[in-house]
Amino acid sequence: MEIRFADCSIHYGETVALHPLDLVLTERRIGVIGLNGSGKTTFARAINGLVKPSRGHVTVNGLDTSEDGPAVLGTVGFIFQNPQNQLILPIVADDIALGLKSRGVAKAEVAARVEGILMRFGIEHLARRRVHALSGGETQLVAMASVLVTEPDILILDEPTNQLDLKNRKRVIDTLAGLDEAAIVVSHDLSLIESFERVLLFHEGRLIADGMPGDVVKAYEAVALC
């Protein structure tokens, strides 16, 4: 995996959400932390092309997010803060199948891959359940399954443990730890990212610290509690 930000900045009208950034990411587990409004979600959304650079480029495995949109979306999966909003169909298995069907995957293969991903996550029993009847943790796991069934190389998770109880939080963390795919996790949950290979700290739209979790978390505390 290689994600490259080359002189990339992002503006929303007059507001600068991300100041010019040059960065290369190759690690398999990357955490992104920062105060609310620090630019971390904008940074994450820029990786899969949901937000386009106002200047510069973002490339993922050589694909430019501004020019190769559909290919980038196939490479980078995204789980939103409120995963309930990304589950489109009311039945779990139907929703997981939707991403494959829209890519023209044959019916028999769709069924096999849906079954496979449900088993991989240990949620076969949820296949015929309605998405609005799932618990928070189950919703998060189903959202992850619905994205990973299309086999992206990289998964971005925006606050994956937000509003989860301890039991569901552990379930999501365990699942995350077992993922083969590279993962970029945006989080306020500092214990979630403590075992990651690299952590980025954003503040007021700037990357102000980049390194091992312990050092970056100390820098975060200095910024947040000053």
Place this chain on the structure above:
Amino acid sequence: MLKSLHVEGTTLLHRLSVRTKLAVLFAASLAVFLTVDPFVLGGAVLLSALVFATVGVSFSQAVSRLAWPLVSIGLVAGATAFFETPVHGLVVLFRFATLILLAATVTASTEVGDFMEEITRLMMPFERLGLVNAADIGLALGLVLRFVPEIATRYESLREAHAARGLPVRPLKMLAPLIILTLKDADMIAMAIDARGLRRH
């Protein structure tokens, strides 16, 4: 609380193909305009209500699904009765009540996924002519059926929030925050659809 327009079941209507149900609905929507006899149309309303009752929707659910559409039709029928004749008003009321009951029957007995697939298939000839994107139309319809009940849930949350703060619960007062929250949700859903690559570009 209304969470889904579909009602699980194994009734004859649940087992009928989506295409058959849509064809019957289409035929009925033409048939009700072939007559202006209020007795015939009144019979059609009764028949539609009986059919609707067979899909397993509870009385309270039926009220929450049908109340607002029927009130809207009532207003239109009232205006027609006022500006034309009472019989004309009754005809309008019966025609649209029949169609709403039949449409509610179709949505209650059909899974959203099946709906989307069938609509996409039906739109394919138009896609081949370069007129539409069939999958996008199927997706748009699916989104409406999936997220309309969410608006009802959102309204309920707002109502509770007002009540918890001791504020009077006035439906009109909640309209603005409801629209804003719904639009915010719609933005997120649109972004999620793009992120999942569900739309053809």
